[in-house]
Amino acid sequence: MNLSKLIVLAAIWGSSFLFMRVAAHEVAPPFLIALRVGLGALLLVAVALWQRKALDIRAHWKHFLILGLLNTAVPFTLFAFAAQTLPASLMSILNATAPIFGTVISVVWLRTAMTWKSGLGLVLGIAGVAILVGLDTATVSPGILLAVGAGLAAGFLYGLASVYAKQAKSVDGFSNAHGSLWAACLFMFPVAPFYAPAVAVSVPVIWSIVAVGILCSGIAYLLYFNLIDQIGAAPTLSVGFLIPVFGVLWGALILHEPIGLQTVLGGAVVLVGTALITGFNPLAMIRRKPVSIS
Template sequence: MNTANLIRLVTLAAIWGGSFLFMRISAPVLGPAVLIEWRVLLAALFLMLVGLVLRRRAAPLNLRENWKHFLVLGFFNSALPFLLFAFSARTLSASVMSVVNATAPMWGAIIGAVWGRQPIKARTALGLVLGTLGVALLAGFDKVSARPRAGIALMATLAAACSYGIATTYARSARSVAPFANAHGSMWAAALLVLPALPFFPQPGQPTLTVAASVLALGVLCSGIAYLLYFRLIEEIGPTSALTVTFLNPVFGILWGSLFLGEVVGWYTVAGAAIVLVGTALVTGFTPRFGRAPAVAAGK
């Protein structure tokens, strides 16, 4: 991996780790549905502008052939997990959410094995146990576990990570669509899919300049630009090495939460994150050289 791609990888991890910070700031004010509708709509508009600039290099959406594919991918890879994370962000810390999100490749490997009717290997079972213990350690000792509805929020976060696993499994068996078209089309699909949730989650407060900036960052930076970086990395270094971003995300999620929100980083935070990442590596069979990566971004 050359220096330019290493910088892209770390930058992507920093951006996706920051998404939990931005959701933690904006979700309590806007509510999960309003926040995510703005997020995916801004991302779709940004990617549309990028497509217009790239013109020949940007793959066409071919909606007539791919609309069902975009709806499925948009639901499981964007609309559903984004909504669940935004719901959890009203209660959980950015640190906890970023660590639990790192279990997404674990879910993908397990769902893939079940879908393919393959036996669960001992290494996979051990990784699953470690991942569960890591999440339990983090949630059990972190002060956020004492907040009202923290248990429901944690389950929603785990469900969001699982949704990424479903998206990964689906993408591996779906028709081949260009990466940029996948990102662009799925964002428009997600914008449509989030609309029915708006009446159930009314906006609880009035946005400030900080909240508005967080929403803009979520849409353009954490969704639009991040997808472009991710697919550029896959093209340059391959999906195996690109998976490394999953293991870097919690580092930045914890860092940004500590720096900007004053979240406490205790021994349980570090230990829980380390155990989750080891469990994820075992389940996915990931090593820097021989690992396997998900077909879509687990993002964030």
Template sequence: MSASSFFRLVLLASIWGGSFLFTRIAANTFGPAFLIEFRVGFALLSLLLVAVYLKRRLAFKRHYQHFFILGLLNTALPFTLFAYAAQTLNASTLSILNSTAAIWGAIIAFFWHRTQLTPKGMTGLVVGIIGVGILVGVDGARIGSHSIPAIFAGIMAAFCYGLATNYTKTAPNIQSFDNAHGSMWAATLWMLPLLFFMPMRGEPTPIEWTSVILLGVVCTGYAYLLFFRLVTDEGAASALSVTFLIPMFGILWGYLFLDEPIGLNTVAGTGLILAGTMMVTGFNPKALTTKRKSTR
């Protein structure tokens, strides 16, 4: 991996780790529906401006079914579930639960595409589940029984990402930028009905509005562009390694800006989840280092 790609990888992880910080800040005032509608709306505007600048026309009508499925599974549903969970859970816990998406992807692939798991992969599943158990068990005891629905929502959000990943294997062959652009249009439409049932809970402060704007423009719109550049330059497997860096930044930003504690269970649970995820996906950090040195 080149030095510029490695920089983009770390930058992307820091941005997506920050998304849980901004979600945590704004969730209680905006409520899940309005928060995510504004998030995907700002992201849509960002990608639309890029599309206009690049003179890329989106064939939404031709692939509308695909965009609506992708917009639901990869954006509207998981974003809303995380926004709901953010009303109770801290940013650190949210980012760690998000990292289980790769494990869910492997489990779904086993049943959907009959993709066999190696003994190492099976061991990774067990290790990852133990990590989730440690994190969820201690956090649930500390926060109280009302945290259980929020924890379940966070896990189901990661499940949606795993489901979306497997769906794309059978989806039409559409370029990544168009997938992001089209799915944002679809996600914006998916969220509209929820606005009537999940109203805003108060008047947002300037900090909360700033968080929502950054969440849409930077953490969604700009982040997608970074990710697509990584996929183009280094391949999907290398770009996927961002998953393992996100919890580190999610925990760091939560500690620095929200004074969230870093307990032993957070460290242990994160370590086990990341180790299990690496075993399931077959990711080897040394491969990145070797590739990076070879490009110097």
């Protein structure tokens, strides 16, 4: 059951790159992300009211602002910018570099030791990105390096946010999601009106915006934190290894993106590197018993 939930979550988050790819051609990144976080926040506030979960803003407002900036507003916008150029498949693979950046940041910031597995994983991660950018014919287009840089910068910020969260004051998962989405709204809403579309957008774009906001931000967060309660945080984070699979799949099936040998090879090298860094073990995840919640 939990494995099924994990696969569904990966399928949802993998589709976010598809929806942003569709919307980014008609809606500027700041406006798109303002709508995304706004819709997600509205869904979570509805759930909070239904479940009578209060959000303690006064006690954790600084924490929410940091997460909202590092883990939501800026990386979402960077990927929306990258979506104007990159295929959904490549963006989903770049997203998987977050644990690699997190390890490097942890070594520099927290002075943690770099094991041989982490070092090898780092080298493989860099090699995988080089294969994707240097050899994949689907990525040969104007601005490719800038777009890839934006995707990698988003991965870096995700890694930075994860290291920060380990050092921050403990806050429950739902509050982190709820508070960080509203904090992201504070960052995005003042900027969004300057990037509003000059003409009416198409129906597919409207549905893509609704889907990436409600499905990929709101519902996915609820499923994500439910899984954390059931199987724990570490196994749930393994969803990051499944997201590129669905990102490539949706891109090929719906957007008819080509899947070249370089995409498969580069993506595989990145995921192997990430697995070495995180110590990912799929068998341990499947065998893990649900965490008891008191």
